[in-house]
Amino acid sequence: MFRTALRNVLAHKARLAMTVLAVMLGVAFVSGTLVFTNTISEAYQNSSAKGFDQVDVAVTARHQDSAGDKVGTTPDLTQAILDTSAKADGAASAIGVVDGFTAIADKNGKLIGGGFRSEGGNYWGGKDPRYPLTSGSAPRGANQVAIDADTARRAGYKVGDTVRISVDGPVLTPTISAIFTTDDGNVAAGGSLALFDTATAQKLFGKAGTYDEIDVQAKAGTSQAALKSALDTALPQKTVETTTGKKLADDQAEQIASGMSGLKQGLLVFAGIALFVGTFIIANTFTMLVAQRTKELALLRAVGASRRQVTRSVLIEAFVVGTVAGVTGLVAGIGIGAGLRALMNGLGATVPDGPLVISPGTVVAALAVGVLITMLAAWLPGRRAAKIPPVAAMSSLHAKATTKSLVLRNTIGALFSAAGVAVVLAATTMDGSDGQAPMGLGAVLLIIGVFILTPLLSRPLIAAASPLLRGFGVAGKLARQNSVRNPRRTAATASALMIGLTLITGMTVMAGSLQQAIDKMAASAISADYMVSMANGNALSADVDKKLAAADGVTATSPLRNAASRIDGKTEFVTGVNGSVIGEMTDLAVKDGRFEVGGTNVVVDDDTATSHHWSAGSHFTAYFEDGKAQPLTVAAVYEGNALIRGIMLDDATLSPHQKKPADMQVLVKTAHGASSAAKDGLEKALGSNPAIKVQDKKDLSNSIAQVFTLILNMVYGLLAMAVIVAVLGVINTLAMSVFERSQEIGMLRAIGLDRKAVKRMVRLESLVISLFGGVLGIGLGVFFGWAAGQLLGTKMSTYELVVPWARMGLFLLLAAVVGVLAALWPARRAARLNMLAAIKSE
Template sequence: MLRVALTGLRANKLRVALTGVAIVVGVAFVTASFVFTDTIEARFERLFSEAARGVDVVVRPVRPEFTTGDPTEIGAFDASVLEIVRAVSGVAKAEGGVSGFAQLVDHDGNPIGGQGPPTLGFAWIDDPDLNPMEIRPGNGRAPLAADEIVVDSATASRHGLALGDEVTVITPQGLGRYRIVGIADFGEEESLAGATVTGFRLDEARRRFGLEGRFSEISVVAEPGVPPADLVAALEAILPDGVEAVTAEQATAEQLAEIADALGFLNVALLAFAGVAVFVGAFLIANTFRIIVAQRTRELALYRTIGATAAQVTRLVLVEAVAVAVVAAAVGIVGGVLLSEGLTTAMDALGFAIPDGPLTLRARTVVVGFAVGTIVTAAAALLPARRAGRIPPVAALRLDAVRPPRRSLRDRAQGGGALAAVGVALLGIGLFAGPPNPLAFVGLGAATLFVGIAVLGPFAVGPLTRALGWPLVRWFGAAGLLARENTRREPRRTAATASALMVGVALVVFVAILAASTKATVRASVLETFGADFTITSANFSAGIPRIVVEELAALPELDVVSAVVFDVAGVGDDTARLVAVDPKTIDGLVDLGTSGEVLARLATTPDGVAVAEPLAEREGVGIGDTITLAFPQLPDFPGRVVGIVESSDLGELVVTRATYDRGYLNRFDSMVLARAAGDLAEARRAVEAVVDPYANLRVQTKDEVVADAERQIDQLLALVTGLLFLAVVVAILGITNTLALSIIERTREIGLLRAVGMLRGQVRRMIRWEAVLIALFGALSGIATGILLGWAVVAALRDQGLRSFAVPTGQLAVLVAVAVIAGIVSAVYPGRRAARLDVLEAIAYE
């Protein structure tokens, strides 16, 4: 039977290849996701071990129980600890260092880095054994004076920085001019994961980061023969509270986990796209096998007449499917390896330097790739295969097509309805009931809903194609009429073919709605919330606004009021809450935090005062005058006095003074400065620009510019996601091509007849084209409807998270419909050409 199956495949190379494409795409994404993650892990492990080479033990502050992800918050300890460490027996050498955020400015005045990987500054350690960086011969020397720095070699070469160049560095203390005296590498690597790294002299670094008399880390080399673990134990015994010792190995593992965490979203994204590709592919596979089985009815019935059992015929079809899947999965795995190589290159280009090295392809990845490919294919082909088993032997003997009994329409309506209902229920639970992992519920619910809609699809084919088809009939005569009727003759086939496109389009629409709703929310929120004429923000995710900027702005006569705000996160119970630190004396009217002037006044006068947003206050069960215990990185049990319950705002759930913030956090960068002009707006702006200009990472924006900026960022993300989802659309187009190519084989005689009675080749092509366009439109419209439904549900669920507007991007939907029409036209090119080239005589031969 296996040989029979394989012969069948050889005879149908094209449709097999088209079916395989879907599996290839899905498996490629799954493989890429694993290879990419494994590769990054392996390469960073090498990089970090390289960087930590020679260091055996690291002494560092005990990590606060609650951290915000800001390395500054991990803290620092008194410099005297270094002497304690050096005195411990078994310690060969030890050196202390400090680190913080620093923004380098290039020669054109533009900020360097900060859009992804952090911009770090640290104290240069002269002992090469204890310094992760090394200056190779010819690359200069270590900084000897306060105005000398070392930069990492990737940053230097990328931004044209050379030895002897004067550059500006921005830190929480403001601007500084430095001369580059050294360019350093990390062992074999030029970059530490793309971070921009600046090395200062120790005293200068301390001054820049406000860490005078302190260290943030001590690197220790053990005496020969002393195991690091023993040294850790010895150190732990005498280190003061709040300082700990760990092996360098453990510190590396932690760093690795952080990188993996930071890039985890990519892994999730890749797996999500893999899921979409595999899911859409499954529709395509099921449909193709359904048609192949229908066309091979007589052949399959012949096997029955010569003694094959129903189970054997079913198996025959399944074996064919699995054989395709195995080959396609192999291609997909190769494709996935290439894709992950491409991803690494793309990440490099985006500034996330991924260390060089080979790709890591583990046996597990290959196994998963083959498993996904074969299991999905076999599952998708199962129903058509069982249908093949039900073909009666008599079908081989009859001229007219004997088809196995179909399930009744009522069964289909009930089954599809039930699936859709289950899907909606799962979605509802995931979105509104707050289960432990809502994403799984939402994903599964959406998938079930898609299948349900696909099952119900045939019922919509009749009315929809009638409506969509009338212009075709009107404008394109016989070709239009025949195209419309062809989509209606087998509603199941039309609906199944369109299903793949439906899923792809629904996801594109869903993402577009989410983006549009977010944009609308941001617009409304910014316009309602901000009373200031200007906002000053940082383009760098890690380095913010130095405090001196606020002071300089406050001194400008062109400005009426200036107020600085910090956005951060605080711990509340087991959860976190968004925190805003403000100056209560100046903030009123500049930005709406839900606080009234009265609350702000109380905040200004009450020590440890906190204003709490209503939902949070309700959750924690606190009222005015109560105490709410908050966790700040530097104050794990801060007893906040509730001075006001305020309306929920988009900016934060907790409002504290900047004085309170400074006690709880080490960060000294502000997140945003708000200003109101005293008189002429343009004049005020010029004055503000003049102050802010030297700070390359800062930008001055009006409300409208803030909105436009946010919208641009959302659009960029939308474009990326849509681009990836279009892969699903491409797979769907292949599905239409496949179905049409198979249908044309069935309709050979019909096309011959049309040609005989005078249909031109061009008209035949047009007929196929419009049929494809109708199928594509059917898929696109049902996809748009489903996508709007999904988008509406998710937006409604995120209302609590501040997504207040629901917006349908009609322009984008119109574009999508146009894309569907074009997709239909493209998918019909090959089948149309085949149909037009059919030999009339052979087609009408009926002997």
């Protein structure tokens, strides 16, 4: 039986090629994902480990947790702590580290490093061992800065050039005094690093006389553990904590691995979808192969082969196919992993250099996926073939499904579908994240149910296309009959496309609905013409509000100044605003009281008011970071949203309690409303700072929606793999169907059907099957998009379903194009059949 199985594989090489390709694509996706994530994860880990070469023990401030009426704070690392650390037993030297956000602009004024990876720090003394200089000398004073070599190379800077930089708002224009190299993982990942002398860095980052960290290096012969023990003895343990350099490197490596796991899981989900779709194709292929070999298998049974041997022979074929697909998929996946890294570098998302990582786990996973998926998909056709009695199989080429099996299948499909719909509908009534898991379960049940029911659904849906097919004459009539002749095969072929379009449609509906909800939210919550913020989300300097207020054409400004407080024993973040103008800057629905901010009067969003049992007129006491109590009165309760929520009080009341007031955003009202001229004026008033964003309501909405658009485009790209696999499935089914119907096609040619009509018949059959899958996929996608929207609606009051009909039409057209393209080769093959040879074939 083993030799027989191998001969069958070799005899049906052409038929199995599409199956190998389908499995290979799925395996390539899985192995490519593993290679890519392992490669960049190891590169980041190696880079981060190098960054701790100069650190034997790091001294950091121990955060003091909030308790009672005391707001949690982090104590300062003073010069005295630095001096004590340097004198500890076993310490060779101690470096005070200061860091913060520092944006560097290129020569065209554009931000380098993407904002989120723009860092600044201090250069220690005349020679800092952490940052070897390649040219120039150490920065001194507020008018000098050193920049990393990668940034200098990318922007074309050299020693002596003037560079535009920003820390928290105001633009600085120091001279580049030096260029240095660094093993900082942040820089290796495409970020930028600017260094000032220690006094300047402390002043710029608001840390006069203090440090963020103290890095201590051990004397020769002193271990990190021994140095840590000495520092623990010398330093006050209530306010500081010590960590060895090895522990820091290990923790950072673990964080990187943890961060990469999310990306890996996301990519593997799409790989799983491609494999799931490929499973239909494999099962379909083996079902057709077994059906075409019914007489052969019956003869084997007649000469003594057992049912197990017949099933085993089919599984051996599947094993060979899976092994070939697994090996080729692994090789292709290695190429995909290398290509993804190159693509990230090409898009500006630089990753650290390092070798391509092909772990034993990746090899095992690729081969296991290829073999197991193929054998699993082939098991049911093999088992079904073994059950056919030899006499019945020899008398008929095609074993038809019994009425009992059809009734059982439809009953199971109906039960799965009903359960899926019920669970999804139940999930829509739950609150936010509580409904995510049930909705995912319901979606899986419904997709499985619809898949089981597709043979039943195929007849009425394909029959609905009959009027259109009649226009193509005999070819159209034959195409419709061929489409419903074997409903199971049609269903399996259409289901592959259905799953891909279900996910694409669902994501599109959600993205369109979210975009409209965000537009409505921005329009309804904010009346200001502009919102000003840092590009990386950090706090703005309080000077920004003052500069904007003094700009031409500005009639009013209000900061949104966040601060932690303790209220009723709980930590609450409050927002300081310009109480005299915040009412005209926002358009918030008031549910209770009068919207009035000033003095001790505050306004509170409805969720916060409910949690504290407040209403208009309620009194409470807030404790701030300086430890002082501030009595406040609730003037109004407003309806909060994702853009504006929480407790708003006058910044004149809040700022005296803050050591360094800083604003998350500044709202701006101009005399003539939002316009290009007004926006240019505001940007110039801020020194054309590349690190600051000046956004009107449309810009704000678009910047939030860009995240969804990026995710949607990634989903489209990843799901394209599933669609490609589905195309292969249609081609495979049609090609094998043409082979199976060779005698029939020969007869049709003999009685007058010309080659063009044969081609048209196959193309129309492919088109009908693809459109059938497209209609099911779009219908399910809209339903899932609506259900997910109902879940989101509990957190976003402006959310409502938006069905992008133009996109839906485009997806249906895509399904039609898939059908037309998939039929090209099978149609050509059918038209070129020799009619006499075809008539004599069995």
